[in-house]
Amino acid sequence: MQFLSDNAASVHPAVWDALRAADTPDAPYDGDAISAGLDDKVSALFGRECAVLWVATGTAANCLALATMVQPHGGVVCHEEAHIEVDEGGAPGFYLHGAKLLLAHGDGAKLAPDAIRAVIDPIRDDVHQVQPHAISITQASEYGRSYRPEEVAAIATLAKHRGLGLHMDGARFANAVAFLDCSPSEAAGPVDALSFGFVKNGGMSAEAIVFFDPALADVARYRRKRAGHLQSKGRYLAAQIHAMLDGDVWLANARNANAAAAEIASACGERLMHAVEANELFVHCTAAEREALRAQGFGFYDWGADAARFVTAWNTREEHARALAQAIAGL
Amino acid sequence: MQFLSDNAASVHPAVWDALRAADTPDAPYDGDAISAGLDDKVSALFGRECAVLWVATGTAANCLALATMVQPHGGVVCHEEAHIEVDEGGAPGFYLHGAKLLLAHGDGAKLAPDAIRAVIDPIRDDVHQVQPHAISITQASEYGRSYRPEEVAAIATLAKHRGLGLHMDGARFANAVAFLDCSPSEAAGPVDALSFGFVKNGGMSAEAIVFFDPALADVARYRRKRAGHLQSKGRYLAAQIHAMLDGDVWLANARNANAAAAEIASACGERLMHAVEANELFVHCTAAEREALRAQGFGFYDWGADAARFVTAWNTREEHARALAQAIAGL
Amino acid sequence: MQFLSDNAASVHPAVWDALRAADTPDAPYDGDAISAGLDDKVSALFGRECAVLWVATGTAANCLALATMVQPHGGVVCHEEAHIEVDEGGAPGFYLHGAKLLLAHGDGAKLAPDAIRAVIDPIRDDVHQVQPHAISITQASEYGRSYRPEEVAAIATLAKHRGLGLHMDGARFANAVAFLDCSPSEAAGPVDALSFGFVKNGGMSAEAIVFFDPALADVARYRRKRAGHLQSKGRYLAAQIHAMLDGDVWLANARNANAAAAEIASACGERLMHAVEANELFVHCTAAEREALRAQGFGFYDWGADAARFVTAWNTREEHARALAQAIAGL
Amino acid sequence: MQFLSDNAASVHPAVWDALRAADTPDAPYDGDAISAGLDDKVSALFGRECAVLWVATGTAANCLALATMVQPHGGVVCHEEAHIEVDEGGAPGFYLHGAKLLLAHGDGAKLAPDAIRAVIDPIRDDVHQVQPHAISITQASEYGRSYRPEEVAAIATLAKHRGLGLHMDGARFANAVAFLDCSPSEAAGPVDALSFGFVKNGGMSAEAIVFFDPALADVARYRRKRAGHLQSKGRYLAAQIHAMLDGDVWLANARNANAAAAEIASACGERLMHAVEANELFVHCTAAEREALRAQGFGFYDWGADAARFVTAWNTREEHARALAQAIAGL
Incomplete structure (x- = not known):
């Protein structure tokens, strides 16, 4: 009776079916019909226009999303126990070309506006200190706590006010939505990009980066290729995401x-x-x-x-x- | 009747079988039994000790391999039409932290010692010019040409003499071995690392980086995680490689x-x-x-x-x- | 009778005088009065608004300028014998986080629109190939050839048309202006940033990065600090530039x-x-x-x-x- | 009556004299006789063989030193208020290609073995967490506290035991030596590299990176050029260091x-x-x-x-x- 993690569970039957159904040749990379259908499906789910990129891991999803918002000389405010800080082997440093994680406190590994301000307000507005470029929050958090829609909104307001990007690590976004019993759009709130996780939830090897600003996706596409994450048989990743979304x-x-x-x-x-x-x-x-x-x-x-x-x-x-x-x- | 590429072909039945057989939970990342079995199997194939890392793409394989041999201030000699130069979206610049590709000529996109020397000999041995740290060759080449064992050996001798690492991009290594009708070990020669491709040859999403020097693999493991290429359900990648190797x-x-x-x-x-x-x-x-x-x-x-x-x-x-x-x- | 290089010549008396005159404490970094006066002086020289940053070397000037125009996944078109390609120890790869130099041909180490188009037109507009983000030209060139104003203008037109930044390496800009017998503004043309060299021309350790777009300078200020090029006694660099400009x-x-x-x-x-x-x-x-x-x-x-x-x-x-x-x- | 900082004070007369004395042409970069004399002079001062590189700033000195000890996927243990963490604009992230600063506590901004162990012992020895590669301490510390020789020795013992490099930021090393009333060698202890500061102590624009392991200096020379810190008229930097050392x-x-x-x-x-x-x-x-x-x-x-x-x-x-x-x- 294993309760070690959800990250190595077996694959859902619907995903297997979709993988097999994808087993006819199509255009490589993300030029296939299955990949092409993702934007519409996810846009419908969130009720607003999205651009969706598949990648194989949450680490890649988080870092590629952040790389569209954070310049190499900038910083990302995140919880001191966030996955990007603690468990991704320094991937943000790699993908963001040395940008810095600016660590905030918070119960249950959740951030709140006050905690974020406590990090960014003392930063002198000069070139000697790394300036924040974005905030990253995790839904559900590392301790399995879910942000209420109003909590996300309050952080988003702060982010907007300070000119910061806002990213949501949703490795367990599905669990948060299920717990909150709200729409995905409410659970995500007005973030700029969401790492929408499927691997921990019955997928095999596909996560979605959902960009609510298509301009960010255009940058991310180059960065994904550059990171070796543009798989040639991408249809097998896209198929997993479709399978997870179809029929909820x-x-x-x-x-x-x-x-x-x-x-x-x-x-x-x-x-x-x-x-x-x-x-x-x-x-x-x-x-x-x-x-x-x-x-x-x-x-x-x-x-x-x-x-x-x-x-x-x-x-x-x-x-x-x-x-x-x-x-x-x-x- | 498609002859566009081998990179989007369907997946071989043996790979499907292995994927399904892997669908019982095991330790995440590369801690599972299937991943653990790769070193021995590949070592047996090559007749010498190997350390094997799976990754999802050839770009990741090439770049992670090279990152173990090349410092950020160094360079990699490769053919001017090599995949790492022409078709990987600048991934070597990313993975090697700005190291430089030093471009050589050669018929059929193949390198030869003279062509390599023509690149490296004029480089002044001072800090103003990027010094070569490694050579990368492609077996079979971008033009479908295969290096004969003695050709690889001659390049390896040069590499050793100059203190350079030697990497082989084997996206189509299988096709080269089949053409040469020799052992994999002969086709690879004394390279330090081989990107052994399976995706173009019936796999779904797994390539192997074969390190003939285990110390390099130790570095690559950190770099793989840091690049977001350590999939949590890695057993599905390892299973593909086993399936491709079993029964040849x-x-x-x-x-x-x-x-x-x-x-x-x-x-x-x-x-x-x-x-x-x-x-x-x-x-x-x-x-x-x-x-x-x-x-x-x-x-x-x-x-x-x-x-x-x-x-x-x-x-x-x-x-x-x-x-x-x-x-x-x-x- | 030395004709080895201008890069190690002695320092002009006016520079010495200015250095000594700067020897009273003032605010550190670039907060001093001498540094503060550079923007106006250089703006007057070029007849348009400039933001000026001092740095110690031409390599730093070139790379910091380019870093404001080129994303890590992009490329810079330059001559195959340009200093940034041949003699800066891979600094562009470092400062641009792995961006690629895209090499063009041209007599006398000069670029022309046709030569630039020959490099960028064959680049497929997809994520597999590095896309150009900027062009860098050298005034005077590595072979001591000066671009005529109309030649710079033609390249600038191309750059603008393709949405590319335009940088001028002016390590010997003064010599080009003297040869062309035109105004500095004519010799620079409508570039976005100019590395205005003084060290080879009688200075000790100060070059100016002249940004004709102040938004680029705002980014460069962070990057300069991050590169360790924001000297605490910056007034001694600013003073050199003033001394070189005063009285022409x-x-x-x-x-x-x-x-x-x-x-x-x-x-x-x-x-x-x-x-x-x-x-x-x-x-x-x-x-x-x-x-x-x-x-x-x-x-x-x-x-x-x-x-x-x-x-x-x-x-x-x-x-x-x-x-x-x-x-x-x-x- | 200014007590703002020592970092913008005027330049010592002996430094001025040395600068003027250096005003005859010599080989560029660090090929001149004045630069060539630094190794011997500093070796004599420390009583052991050193390789010395001049650079213009403490930030460059610290980061170039650390870059020889820390791989991009590694980390540097330092005090949470260390200059490299707080006041260098993210330069370590740039120079170390995304390596991470691992922050330790300690009174007076000093580290002690226990505080270092408190940081590194909880790090799981796996690829998911950034592993320490080096320790950096500051002599005198950000709060003007000096490490006693036995304190440095204890940290060095820990570093050696754990296979970590040891760097000393000596922006105010002179003040520490003066306070401790010991030899420079005792104040530096068995570190691998020392950023020996002169700018805050009467210099104009020269700091020395002192490598006690010449192999590290060989790497640093390439990195210095690549960072645009190899000034062509380097003799003016070397002269400052000589002037500061001569006659103590x-x-x-x-x-x-x-x-x-x-x-x-x-x-x-x-x-x-x-x-x-x-x-x-x-x-x-x-x-x-x-x-x-x-x-x-x-x-x-x-x-x-x-x-x-x-x-x-x-x-x-x-x-x-x-x-x-x-x-x-x-x-």
């Missing part, structure tokens, strides 16, 4: 994962470090308790010395979630 | 493609611009002749004003090749 | 150098490889002849196997030039 | 500055935020008190809302220091 598979999958997380959360009580607003649980428990859980067949990561992280996936079985809930309750 | 699918596929090319070549006579030593044909023909061929249902690229490029693939049907041969003969 | 020292110095070159040229006849339009001479002569000249006490560089390069400086003594002329005539 | 001008100047700071410190009592171990004072005082000081003619920077920073220079007059001391005492 992405939403159904996220709801499954969230429901499993909620089931487990219901047993955690005071042990929860963070409200469960997506598919991740951070649970206080001792080393002995973790050992006990592992002895019962549960797989998960330690989170520091006194906690564990459990992640549910699109295909987490209900009985496994229930079993874990009971096991935690029985500690 | 890679070689059978390449032989098919080469045979189709040879069939067509047999009808081209004096029209051939380059000897056909892989699966590409560059054929002199007028605009009117090209129009005539297209009217008969053949797809291909113009190659300048007076020629056409035809590329066969692993699944080019014999009757299509024969039809094209007859059509060309009948011009 | 720059022009008088260039006239001296050009006159010396003309004197020598008058003796060279058919030996001249290039018309002498600044302060450099490229002179056919055999190894034996070069030996003879050196035996008479003349210092200069060999230029390949069959020629020599002579460079005059602001302080080349008339009798030395005459002596060299006689020596060449006597070969 | 550097030490005398630093002693003057330190003595002035000590004089002021003696009046500050409890107001001092940091022990005064070089030529900087950080002094608690209210806005009203600062106003009062300014009304008496003292120039200085506010340091946040409740403090002021005073910096003395090589030429701070004793009576000015005394006057400031009395003014502070009288608050």
Whole structure:
């Protein structure tokens, strides 16, 4: 019973079907009909015009999106525990040509306008200090917390006021939408670009960078090629995204994962470090308790010395979630 | 009847089977059992110890390989029509942090020691000029020409003598091996790293960077992550490579493609611009002749004003090749 | 009697005076009064509004100027023998974050619209090939040839038409102006930025980047700091530039150098490889002849196997030039 | 009576003399006799073999030094208030091609082994997190605190044990040596490279990068050119360094500055935020008190809302220091 991560789960049947259906030759790169259909489908989903680029990883999605907003001498305000800061092997430094991450605090790995101002207001407006060019927030956050639409809007207002780009890392955007029970457009708010994740949610190897400003997409297309992320058989990536969007598979999958997380959360009580607003649980428990859980067949990561992280996936079985809930309750 | 390129052909059944077989969760990134098995399999194939990294594109493979050999202030000797120079959107400049491509001439897009010396000998040994750090050759070349083992060996000797790294772009390495009818080890020669291509040869989205020096692989692992090329469900890439290697699918596929090319070549006579030593044909023909061929249902690229490029693939049907041969003969 | 280069000549007395006059504390970096006065002085010289940044070297000037016009995924059209390509240790690759130099041909190391079109027209308008973002020309060229105002204008028209930035490397701009006997504004034409050189012309360590578009200067200020070129005692650089401009020292110095070159040229006849339009001479002569000249006490560089390069400086003594002329005539 | 900074003070007479003495032509770049003499002189000073490169700024010195130790995918441990982090406009990101600064805490902007371990020990040894490649410390620190030789040695031991390079930013190295009253070698300890500052200490535009490992200098020479920091009239930089070293001008100047700071410190009592171990004072005082000081003619920077920073220079007059001391005492 694995709760290690959603990032290595198996692939959804609809994705497999779409991959097989894509197995007739078409134009290479993103010149094929399947890729060409993405803009319209995603635009319809968000209710406004989008330009969509597929890439294989969230790291590439985040960095290519940011590279359209941030000059090499600029900076990106992000949470000190954001994925781009902590877990992408320095990719932002590479893709942004040395631009700097400007780290902000915030409960649950979420940013708020005050926290952002606390970072950028002290920056002297001179050439000796790196000036902010963009803000990046994560929906849902590294701790599985979801921004409410008004929270995103408040950050967007600040960004606009300061002339900063706004990017949303949506590796688990689906889980946030499912939790918030709102439209994707409300969950994304007025960001300039969204890394819309599918791999953790039933895909195999395709994420979408959704640009709400087509001019940014035009730059990103060159940068994607330059980064070696323009696959020649791109139709197999585009097909995955279509499969996830058709019939709202992405939403159904996220709801499954969230429901499993909620089931487990219901047993955690005071042990929860963070409200469960997506598919991740951070649970206080001792080393002995973790050992006990592992002895019962549960797989998960330690989170520091006194906690564990459990992640549910699109295909987490209900009985496994229930079993874990009971096991935690029985500690 | 498409002869546009091999880069968008459909995926080989063995690859599909392997993909499906990989559809059980395992450790993410390259921590899974399938990825773990690559080093041994490729080492056996080449008869010497290799460290293997999968990536999604040839551009990423080439650039990550070169990044282990070339410092940002150095240069890479390559043919003036090499893919890294002409068709990778400036990716070497990105991955090598501004290192320079030092362009050499050579028939059939092949390099030879004299041509390399003509580039590097005039470089003054001072800080004002970019010094060469590596050589990159392409097997088979951009014009479908294959290096004989002794040709690679001569270049390797020069590289070693000058203290330069040696990289082989093997996007169509399989076709070269099939043409040369030698072992992979002979076709690769004593290079430091090989971009071993599978996507053009029946794969979906996996190329292998084969490092013959494990220390280089250690650097490349960091660079791969930093470039957003470490996919979380990496087992689906590793599975493709295994599928291509098992039972020598890679070689059978390449032989098919080469045979189709040879069939067509047999009808081209004096029209051939380059000897056909892989699966590409560059054929002199007028605009009117090209129009005539297209009217008969053949797809291909113009190659300048007076020629056409035809590329066969692993699944080019014999009757299509024969039809094209007859059509060309009948011009 | 040295004719090796103008780049190591001694410093003009007016520059020394200005340096000493600057030796009272003022605000650091470019916040001092001397630096503040540059914009007005250079604007008056060119008859249009300029923003001026001092830097210590021509390499920094060229690269910082280009960095405001060229994105990392773009390219710069320049002559294949341009200083930025041949003699700056790969600095453009560093400052432009991997952007590519796109090399054009041209007699006397000068570009012309046709030569530029021959480079950029074949570039496919897709993401696989590096797109041009700017053009860089050198006034006077690497071979001491000066662009006529109408030649610059023609290139500027092309640049504007194609949406490309236009940069002028003016390491020897003064010599070109002196030769052309026109205004600085005519010699620069409608370029976006000019690297206005002083070090080769009697300065110690200050070059000016002249931006005719102030928005570019705003970017360059950040990049200059980021490159470690914002000296804390910047007033000593600004003072040098003022000293060179006041009373047209720059022009008088260039006239001296050009006159010396003309004197020598008058003796060279058919030996001249290039018309002498600044302060450099490229002179056919055999190894034996070069030996003879050196035996008479003349210092200069060999230029390949069959020629020599002579460079005059602001302080080349008339009798030395005459002596060299006689020596060449006597070969 | 200026106490704003030492970075814009006037130039020492000995430096002027050396500049004038250098005003005869010699080989360009660093090929001149004056530059050639630096290695021996600095080696003698430190009692071990050094390779010395001049550059114009501390930012360039720091970044070129670090670029020899840190790969683009690595990181540099430094204090969270280090100059490279706070005041160099992102230059490390540029010079190190996106490598990351890993920020440590420490009183007085000094690092200690425990603080360094607190940063590097939690870094997972995998490709997802940026691995440390070097440590950079500042002697004297941003708060004018000097590392004792045993403190440097302890950090060097840690660096060696972990395989990390060790760099010392010595913008005010002279002041540290003067305060510590030890040899330069003891104050530098076993670092790999030292940015030996002269500009703040009476120079005009020359800092020395002292490499204790000549192999690092060989790389730095290429990087210096590539960064546009190889000035053609380099002898004027080398001459400044010689002038500062000859007769220990550097030490005398630093002693003057330190003595002035000590004089002021003696009046500050409890107001001092940091022990005064070089030529900087950080002094608690209210806005009203600062106003009062300014009304008496003292120039200085506010340091946040409740403090002021005073910096003395090589030429701070004793009576000015005394006057400031009395003014502070009288608050």
